[in-house]
Every structure is written in structure tokens, then in C-alpha cells.
Amino acid sequence: MKKRVFMLGFTLLMLSFLISFCYAQEQEVEKAYSWLTSQLWNLQKWQELNTKQNVFALLALKCNKTYVDLGNVSLHNKAFITSNFMCLGKEMANSEMECKVVESSLAKIAFDEINTKSGKISNWLLNQSTIFKDIIWLLEVDTARGKNASCVILYDSSIAWFSINESKALYNLTNNECFELYPASLPYWLRIKKECYGKNFKIKCVVSDGSEYRVTLHYKKNLEDENWYTSRESRQASSAEWIEFFVGAYCLKNPNQEECDYEGTLIATYALRNEADINRFIPYLVIEKENNEKYLPEAFLCLLGIERYCNELEQLTTTNFKEVNSYRYWLCSEAGCDKLRDTAFLLYSFWPNRCPGIALAINVTNCEEAGIDYSCKASCDVNEIEVPNLRCPSGMVCCKLVSALTSCEAAGGTCKFICDEDEFRIENASCENVMYECCKPYSEATSCSEFNGEECSENETCLGETVTIANGIVCCKGSCSSANVSQQTCQEAGGNICNPDQVCINPSTRSIVGFFTTQDTERCCLGLCVKNNYCSEIGEECESDRCDGTIVATIDTDSCCVGTCLKSCSELNGIICEPPKVCKVSYLEESYESYCCPIGQCVEKKSKAWVFILLLIIALAGFFIYFFKLRKPKTKPKPFSPPPTLRRPLVITGKPLSPLKPVKPMKPLKPLKPLTSESFSSKPKPAETKIKPPENVPVPKTRKSEAEAELEKTLKKLRKLTKK
Structure with missing residues (x-):
């Protein structure tokens, strides 16, 4: 009994310890939040x-x-x-x-x-x-083994030539302003000199059999460093095709440092x-x-x-x-x-x-939601670059399509971080600082095609915003239409009727354009009907699969979530914790990704075999306690024996019993007189007289069950036997 009580007490003690430990940690976090809010109340x-x-x-x-x-x-x-x-x-x-x-x-x-x-x-x-120069950059130009190649590199106003032999070694470098063969004994790389960091280069190799070649940039801390790192600036092209690449690393510095x-x-x-x-x-x-x-x-x-x-x-x-x-x-x-x-x-x-409140959400995007130039692939093509900060399914990378670039200055533009409203972006121009974009005013454009605009004829209507370029031509930033919409319904004109709380915008520029009057309405939009609000005024921008609410189109976006935008797991400081791993706390419901667990909470699922072993030990201990201590042997019941007076065996002697004589029936009783009020009078009661019951009055028989009758017969026989 004592052992059983001890095992039960030990189990309850361990359980209470685990509960108190978890509760204590919960309390610490809650106390921390409570203390923080108490310091910042105004x-x-x-x-x-x-x-x-x-x-x-x-x-x-x-x-x-x-x-x-x-x-x-x-x-x-x-x-x-x-x-x-x-x-x-x-x-x-x-x-x-x-x-x-x-x-x-x-x-x-x-x-x-x-x-x-x-x-x-x-x-x-x-x-x-600023450009970080305490780094070694090495250029690798690779061809198929056994093939020769002649290559040329263009940069600024200079040109460099070199060749590749059948064993992939480089030789005959003609210009050493920016490059030198490395290592000198058996060079397989071109080392870029520090004075050329931050430049854009173009390379073209003609392979002997017309096959492809690849350009890869590697970097290391110094020449003695054994650790090599490969840059994402890796490209592949067919023989005689150009490849553009940038050499350099950036860092940030404080003012006056x-x-x-x-x-x-x-x-x-x-x-x-x-x-x-x-x-x-x-x-x-x-x-x-x-x-x-x-x-x-x-x-x-x-x-x-x-x-x-x-x-x-x-x-x-x-x-x-x-x-x-x-x-x-x-x-x-x-x-x-x-x-x-x-x-x-x-x-x-x-x-x-x-956090003591309802979490806010921010806009997040996956790779394929970033735009038409983005896609998830096993590896990026030659005309694509890898974008590491956009998410893709496991085993894939995010690739962005790029085209051949010219310098922004040569294209007549100016490098800025963001173009002004009266400027357009020159898509195929590059800036020395890759963080900037090439911008040019509409008023300096020489043709509408520079920004994908159109010049409408006299009998055409611009479905969008108009701008005037350098030669006085009025360009349509949308599209030109020759339809006479006033003689058609809005649907026949290819438009949509906007609601009173909506405006009409040009889908390509998202600028507000006017309504057209048709046979059935004065609010016919040949562009896109959207709410007359910016997204920040009524919600936040995100894709429909991340919106916990309703998606509406606004002036600045087609994906405005009136509600809450869910986040990616990484933005919630979490990681994907898929089975067999387990999250020690609740999964983050604010994430649109499954199995999102806070960093540090995802662990390998621990075996619970010890629980079953403990339960088995407790069960065995209980069984042995019961079997050896508590279980008493059962005593066999004694056979029934009659009292001592009845132990003498009965001996039946004499003549056999004669059958019982039937009892004569009794005579019926006289009926009693009914009671009257005189019976209850106050007169003295007469002396009581005993009335003998009439003799030989028959007793009425009551119906008995067969069992009762048989019992009665047995008792009568026993009475007669005891009298003898």
C-alpha cells in the first residue's frame, strides 16, 4: 500500500513541476510586456x-x-x-x-x-x-574541355583580348589595365585590379566548335585565403554572343567617415x-x-x-x-x-x-507575384539574374529577366533612385550605382515610342493621359481608339460603367482619365473602374491569397486588401517547421505559409518511449503489490449441517398413512343488522354477552397456487411424523 501511494505521489509531483515550469516561462514573457507598456503610456x-x-x-x-x-x-x-x-x-x-x-x-x-x-x-x-575594395575578384571564363576560344572584353573606352586553350588555361592577354592572369604559372582566371572595381563589362567569346561558354565571378578575402565564394553574377551564352557583368561590392558608411x-x-x-x-x-x-x-x-x-x-x-x-x-x-x-x-x-x-493586441500585417511578395519578369526555376538562364530575397518552392530560385543595357548618360537620362512624375524610366539603360534607375523627362523625348506611347490621329480618341514631347507632338500614354462611342452603348464600345464612388484610370500608367458619354451612360470608362481612393487610405496592398478580407482595385493598385494582409514566415521571424519536426509553441496564424513556427521553437520530435516505460513500471509495481500484499486466500465454504436436535435420523414405522377426510362445510352466517343513530346514543351500554359462533358453519375456500398446496401437504406430513 505504501509503495502504491509513493508511486502516485511521485507522478503527481513530476507533473506539477512541468506545469509550473511552463507557467513560469509564460509569466515571465507576460510580465516583460506588462513592464514595457507601463514605461510608455504617453x-x-x-x-x-x-x-x-x-x-x-x-x-x-x-x-x-x-x-x-x-x-x-x-x-x-x-x-x-x-x-x-x-x-x-x-x-x-x-x-x-x-x-x-x-x-x-x-x-x-x-x-x-x-x-x-x-x-x-x-x-x-x-x-x-561606396565601393568596398578590400576584396579579391577573379573572373572565370569556362568552355568545354578540348575546345579553343578567343575572347574580347569591353569596358569604358578600352578593350582587352585573351585566348583559352584546350586545357581551359588562359593566355595572350593583350591589355592589363584592369586584368592580369592568375595564377601566373598556370592561369585559369583573370584577376580584376582594384582600380577597376565598380565597372560594368561586356565579354564575347568565339568557341572553336560554336558551343556555349560561361562567365562566373569568384571572390575571396585575399590571395592567401583558402575560402572561395561564388557571386550570383554568373552567365552563360552561345558562342559569339555578348555577356554583361558587374564587378564590385558595396558597403555603407556614415557621414564624414x-x-x-x-x-x-x-x-x-x-x-x-x-x-x-x-x-x-x-x-x-x-x-x-x-x-x-x-x-x-x-x-x-x-x-x-x-x-x-x-x-x-x-x-x-x-x-x-x-x-x-x-x-x-x-x-x-x-x-x-x-x-x-x-x-x-x-x-x-x-x-x-x-504582444497584447491584434497584430498588424505588412505587404509581402513571393517570386512569381513580383511581376511578369520574375519566375521560379531550378537555375536562371543566361538572360536572367537570381533574386535571392524572393521566395520560391524548395529546390528552386527566383529569376528575373534582364535585357541588354546601355549607359544612362548615353541614353539621354539621369540616374535617380525614383523617377519624378513628369519623367519616365528608360528600361534598357543602366546606372553606375545599380540601386538607381535611369530617368528622362517626357518633354525631352523625341518620339512617343520611347515610353510606349502612341500618337493619335484626328479621328481617334486617347484612352488615357496625354503628354507633350520635345517636338510639340501630343502623345497618348494609353491607347488610341477610332470608335465613335457616342453612337454606341458602353459595352459595345468595350468599356465599363463605373459606380459613383469609382474613377476611371489608365491600367498601364494608373493615371486618372475622363469618362466617355455613350448612349446608356455618362460614366463609361474605356480603362479600368477603381475605387476613388489610394490603397493606404482604406487598407493595405497584398495578393488575394494573403488577404484576410476583401480585395478591391484602387487608384494605385489592383490588389488592395480591405482587411489584414498575412505575412510570410520569415517576416514574422519564423521558420517553416514541417513534420517530423514539431513547434514547441503555437504555429503563427498571421502567416499565409503552413507550419510557420517562431525561430528557436522548432525542434526534433522527442521520443515518448520513457512515458510508456514509466507507465509499465507503475503497472508492474501495482500488480506485485496487489498479488503479494493485498490478495488474501479464499476459505472453502463448509457443507450445511442441521442443528443437533435434528441430526437424529427419522424412522418411519407402523401402518401407512390413510387419506385425510374432507372437512364439512360451515353453515352460512346470518346477515348483520345495519347500524343506526341509536347505536351511537348516549344511553348506557348493555352488558356484553358472549355469543358462541354457530357450529358446523362452512368456511369459504380460497384459491391457492399449486406451490402453496404442495407446501401445505409436506408440512402436515412432517407434523405427524414428529408426534410419533
Whole structure:
């Protein structure tokens, strides 16, 4: 019995310990959020924060609109803002010289998370970019073994020639301004000289049998470094076809500083991942990673789509609230630890789904949703580049179609981050800074075809916006129609009747155009009917499969979600945790991807064999306790024996019994007189007289069952036997 009680008590003790451990961790997270909100209950409290405190507090509390509004206003008040850019420093920035790349990048991430415009911060960050030269670039030109090739490289106004022999070695290099054979003894690569970093090159190889050739860029920290890295600048082409490539790596530096800011570049690359070509920053981040481990670069490189760093990061993650504090050391490296900032950082990084409110969502895109030039493939073609920050199914990469480029200056344009409203983008022109685009005013165009416009004749109507170009020609930015719509219905004219709350826009430019009057309406739209709102006024932009609400068309987009846009797993700081792995907490419902688990919570499914072994031991212990201690032997019942008086055997002697004589029936009784009131009078009662019952009165027989009759006969026989 004692053993059984002990086993039951031990089991309950272990169960209560596990429950209290989980409950304690839940309480720690809740207490952290409660403490953080208690410090930021009004705008004055937010204004007292420095930039990093403001950013991480805003990110941690982004689910609650009250705190979002306060944090947003406070962060804008700390910024230095002009008509073209915005930047932030460690505290309030009164000039651009006080701005820092780290703080500005963090502010952009926060603004993007709460759907606040951050384009001006992007402009400032990209203006801080510079070429990183402490790196070795090697060009590999590969042909099929046993084939010869003659190659030419064009850059700026120079030209270089070299040849490839049957063993793939390079020789006869004629121009060494930008290139040298490497290694000198048996060269298989062209080493690019540092003074030529940041240039665009064109190469063409004529292979002896007309087969294809491939161009690949490799980089390493120095010539003695054993680690080689391959750039995404890899192209393949047929013999005698041109391949364009860029050589260089970018980093970001703070104003009035010459050295690159690794932490700032790391955060800025993540912040700019959806707005600019971040591939130019990756080589710098990879080369300098070992010297900057305190910033936990694996986390950012994983979020940028480099898979091998995700594996390194997964080994570092943990779920215990106290142990997670060790990951904040990079925050403490310069200014020391900060209670409010570090608490907010940990909550945002590891427990964003515990935020006390309803989470906000931001726009996210997969590769095939980015546009017609994007597609998921096993490997990109020669005329495509790989875009690592857009997601594709497992085993595939995102490829973007590119075309032959000319310099922006030669095309008559100007390099800008974003073209103005009175300008158009020259699609086939490139800028020295790959983050920029080539822009040209409509007024300087010499033909409508430069921006895919049309010149309408006198009997045609422009279905869209019109602009005037250099020679005075009026170009239609939509399409020209010769139909006389006034003599047709709107449907016959190929249009749609817009509702009163809608406007008509040109689908290609998304500019508002006028209505046409037809036989059946004055609101016939030969373009696209959309709500007379911008998406930011009524919702947020995302695809229909990510919208938890209703998709409507607005002035600026066809995919405006009136509701909530779900996020990708990576944007929720999660990873895909598919079976047989399990997520130790609830999957993130804010993600449109299945099995999205917070980073650090995805673990291998542990075997529960010990549970069954424990239960088996308890069952066996109970069985032995019952069998040896509690189970008593049963005693056999004694046979029935009559009382001592009845133990003498009965002996029946004499004559056999004669049959019983029948009883004579009794005479019927006289009926009684009915009672009268005299019977209850107050007269003295007469003396009682005993009345003898009449003799020989027959007793009425009652019907008995056969069992009762048989019993009666047996009893009579026993009475007679006992009298003898």
C-alpha cells in the first residue's frame, strides 16, 4: 500500500513541476510586456527614448494601435527631414552629419512594419553606399574541355583580348589595365585590379566548335585565403554572343567617415531587401563576417535568403527566456546594456505573437507575384539574374529577366533612385550605382515610342493621359481608339460603367482619365473602374491569397486588401517547421505559409518511449503489490449441517398413512343488522354477552397456487411424523 501511494505521489509531483515550469516561462514573457507598456503610456515617455529604444519598443508593441501611433510620432520627431531624404541619429538629429546608418536602417524597418512611408530613408541610405575594395575578384571564363576560344572584353573606352586553350588555361592577354592572369604559372582566371572595381563589362567569346561558354565571378578575402565564394553574377551564352557583368561590392558608411559600417550595412541590406538590388552588399557582408560575429550576422544573412546561414542560426536558438538574454550581447557592445531596449528587442525577436493586441500585417511578395519578369526555376538562364530575397518552392530560385543595357548618360537620362512624375524610366539603360534607375523627362523625348506611347490621329480618341514631347507632338500614354462611342452603348464600345464612388484610370500608367458619354451612360470608362481612393487610405496592398478580407482595385493598385494582409514566415521571424519536426509553441496564424513556427521553437520530435516505460513500471509495481500484499486466500465454504436436535435420523414405522377426510362445510352466517343513530346514543351500554359462533358453519375456500398446496401437504406430513 505504501509503495502504491509513493508511486502516485511521485507522478503527481513530476507533473506539477512541468506545469509550473511552463507557467513560469509564460509569466515571465507576460510580465516583460506588462513592464514595457507601463514605461510608455504617453507621448512624453516615448520622446524621452533614444532612437534604438524607440525603434525596438515600436516593433515589440506593433500589435497595439495606441502604442503604434505614439511610437510613430516620436520616431518622426527624432528624424532630420528634407524634401529628398530623411535620416536618424543616436538621439534627435539636428543635421545630416548627426545621422547614422544603423539608426536610420532600424527606423526604416520599424516604419515598414507599421506601413508608414520610408522612401526618404531609402534615398539617404543608398547615398551612403561606396565601393568596398578590400576584396579579391577573379573572373572565370569556362568552355568545354578540348575546345579553343578567343575572347574580347569591353569596358569604358578600352578593350582587352585573351585566348583559352584546350586545357581551359588562359593566355595572350593583350591589355592589363584592369586584368592580369592568375595564377601566373598556370592561369585559369583573370584577376580584376582594384582600380577597376565598380565597372560594368561586356565579354564575347568565339568557341572553336560554336558551343556555349560561361562567365562566373569568384571572390575571396585575399590571395592567401583558402575560402572561395561564388557571386550570383554568373552567365552563360552561345558562342559569339555578348555577356554583361558587374564587378564590385558595396558597403555603407556614415557621414564624414571613410570606413565601412558593418553593422549598419548588415541592417540596411535587410531593410532595403524589397526596394533595391541587395546582391551588391552580400560579398562585403560575407567577407567581413568573421570579424563581426558580435552582430550575429547569421540571423540577417539567413533572412536575406542564404540558406547555409539559417542552419548555423538554428544551432544557436533557444526557447528559455533567461538563456535568450545571451543573444543581446551585440546590442551591449558599444553603449552597454539597456533594460528597456533589450527587453523590447527580445520580445520582438522571440515572442512577437505574445504582444497584447491584434497584430498588424505588412505587404509581402513571393517570386512569381513580383511581376511578369520574375519566375521560379531550378537555375536562371543566361538572360536572367537570381533574386535571392524572393521566395520560391524548395529546390528552386527566383529569376528575373534582364535585357541588354546601355549607359544612362548615353541614353539621354539621369540616374535617380525614383523617377519624378513628369519623367519616365528608360528600361534598357543602366546606372553606375545599380540601386538607381535611369530617368528622362517626357518633354525631352523625341518620339512617343520611347515610353510606349502612341500618337493619335484626328479621328481617334486617347484612352488615357496625354503628354507633350520635345517636338510639340501630343502623345497618348494609353491607347488610341477610332470608335465613335457616342453612337454606341458602353459595352459595345468595350468599356465599363463605373459606380459613383469609382474613377476611371489608365491600367498601364494608373493615371486618372475622363469618362466617355455613350448612349446608356455618362460614366463609361474605356480603362479600368477603381475605387476613388489610394490603397493606404482604406487598407493595405497584398495578393488575394494573403488577404484576410476583401480585395478591391484602387487608384494605385489592383490588389488592395480591405482587411489584414498575412505575412510570410520569415517576416514574422519564423521558420517553416514541417513534420517530423514539431513547434514547441503555437504555429503563427498571421502567416499565409503552413507550419510557420517562431525561430528557436522548432525542434526534433522527442521520443515518448520513457512515458510508456514509466507507465509499465507503475503497472508492474501495482500488480506485485496487489498479488503479494493485498490478495488474501479464499476459505472453502463448509457443507450445511442441521442443528443437533435434528441430526437424529427419522424412522418411519407402523401402518401407512390413510387419506385425510374432507372437512364439512360451515353453515352460512346470518346477515348483520345495519347500524343506526341509536347505536351511537348516549344511553348506557348493555352488558356484553358472549355469543358462541354457530357450529358446523362452512368456511369459504380460497384459491391457492399449486406451490402453496404442495407446501401445505409436506408440512402436515412432517407434523405427524414428529408426534410419533
